[in-house]
Amino acid sequence: MPTVSVVTLAKGRPAHLRNVLLGLERQTQPPAEFIVAVMQDAPYDLPEVGFPVRQILVPGRELPLAAARNRGVAAATGDDVVFLDVDCIPAPGLVADYARALSELDGLLMGEVLHLPERATLGPWDYPGLDAAAERHSDRRGPPAAGIEICHDYRCFWSLNFAIRRATFLATGGFDERYTGYGGEDTDFGKLLDRQGIPIAWMKGARAYHQYHPHHMPPVHHLESVVRNAELFEAKWGYRTMGHWLYAFKVMGLIDDTPGRPIAILRRPGPEDLSLTGQQSHQPYTNSASVIRHMEALQAVPATVPGSEPAPVVA
Numbered sequence: 001m002p003t004v005s006v007v008t009l010a011k012g013r014p015a016h017l018r019n020v021l022l023g024l025e026r027q028t029q030p031p032a033e034f035i036v037a038v039m040q041d042a043p044y045d046l047p048e049v050g051f052p053v054r055q056i057l058v059p060g061r062e063l064p065l066a067a068a069r070n071r072g073v074a075a076a077t078g079d080d081v082v083f084l085d086v087d088c089i090p091a092p093g094l095v096a097d098y099a100r101a102l103s104e105l106d107g108l109l110m111g112e113v114l115h116l117p118e119r120a121t122l123g124p125w126d127y128p129g130l131d132a133a134a135e136r137h138s139d140r141r142g143p144p145a146a147g148i149e150i151c152h153d154y155r156c157f158w159s160l161n162f163a164i165r166r167a168t169f170l171a172t173g174g175f176d177e178r179y180t181g182y183g184g185e186d187t188d189f190g191k192l193l194d195r196q197g198i199p200i201a202w203m204k205g206a207r208a209y210h211q212y213h214p215h216h217m218p219p220v221h222h223l224e225s226v227v228r229n230a231e232l233f234e235a236k237w238g239y240r241t242m243g244h245w246l247y248a249f250k251v252m253g254l255i256d257d258t259p260g261r262p263i264a265i266l267r268r269p270g271p272e273d274l275s276l277t278g279q280q281s282h283q284p285y286t287n288s289a290s291v292i293r294h295m296e297a298l299q300a301v302p303a304t305v306p307g308s309e310p311a312p313v314v315a
Helices: 016-024 064-074 094-104 125-133 164-170 185-196 220-237 243-251 269-276 287-298
Strands: 005-012 033-038 053-057 078-084 087-088 108-110 113-115 148-151 159-165 200-203 208-210
Touching: 005 064, 005 094, 005 269, 016 087, 033 094, 053 064, 053 185, 064 185, 064 208, 078 094, 078 164, 094 108, 094 159, 094 243, 159 164, 164 185, 164 287, 185 200, 200 287, 220 243, 243 287
Parallel strands: 005 033, 005 078, 033 053, 108 200, 113 208
Antiparallel strands: 078 159, 087 208, 108 159, 148 200
8 A cells, every 4th residue: 555644734732633643543554654734833742653753843924834735745755645634533544545545546635524513522532422423514515425526626625634646746836835824725726736637536435523623614813814815816816716705704894805906804803703603612613604694684684773663564
C-alpha cells in the first residue's frame, strides 16, 4: 500500500489535537507520519505515539491556512497526503480507505464527515459512542452508497477531510497563499484543480468526526477576511465566491455587495448577530440556511409604526 502522511493545521484547541492523535493511533493502517502545521508561536505538548510526529511553525498574523497546507505537504514524505482539520477525529479505517482510493483515482478525494455535539468528547470516547452521537450536516451531501463518485462542480470541495497524491498536489502549485484568514482558499484550490483537469470526488469511507467548538455560521466572526478573500477570488477568476455567506451577511445588514463595486462593510457584528449565528453546545453543527430563512421571514413582515391605525381592508 502507498505510504500516507497526515497533515493537520492547528491553532489553539490542544484537546482537539490530542483526539486527532488518539484517532491516528487506532488506525488499521498507521500513517507514515503526522505533521502538525502550527499556526501559533509555540508547538504543542503531545504524547509519544508509534509513528513520527513533526511540528512545523507557520507564522502569520491571520490564519495562514493556505500557507500551512503548502508547508505541510512540503514537509511530508508519504506518497499520499491526508488533510484533517484539527477538530476532526479519524475513524479507524480512514488512512487505509484513502490509500486504497488514491490507488484507483489520481485526484482529490473527500471522505465522510459526521458532526458531534459537545458532550460526545467531554470525557473518554470510543467509536460506538461517536457513531451514536454524530449527525450528518444538512447543508452537505452525503457520500455515495459505495466507491468513488466524481463531483463535476469544483465548489463541492470541502477542506475538512480530504486526500491527494503528494506528487499531484505539488504539480498543481498548491494553495494560493494570498488568501489569509478564514474563507475562500479551498474554493480557489478547487477551481485550480478544475482548470487543470484533476478530478474532485466524494468517496464512501475515510470517515472523520467533527468535534464541537463554539462557531458561527454564517461566519460573522470572520466577516473581514471573508469579504477580503471573496474580492481576491473575484480579481483572480472574474466572479465572487462564498456567495451564500455574502448573501447571509447582506440580509443581516452587515454588507453591501452590489455587483461591480467593492464590497462595503456597513457595520460590525453585534451581540444579536452573534446570538443568531452561534452554535449551541447541544448542536452538532450550525448552518447558514436557517439564518437566511429567519432574516428573510423578518423582512417579509411589514413594519408597524407604533400608534398608527391599522390599514383598511380592501376587497
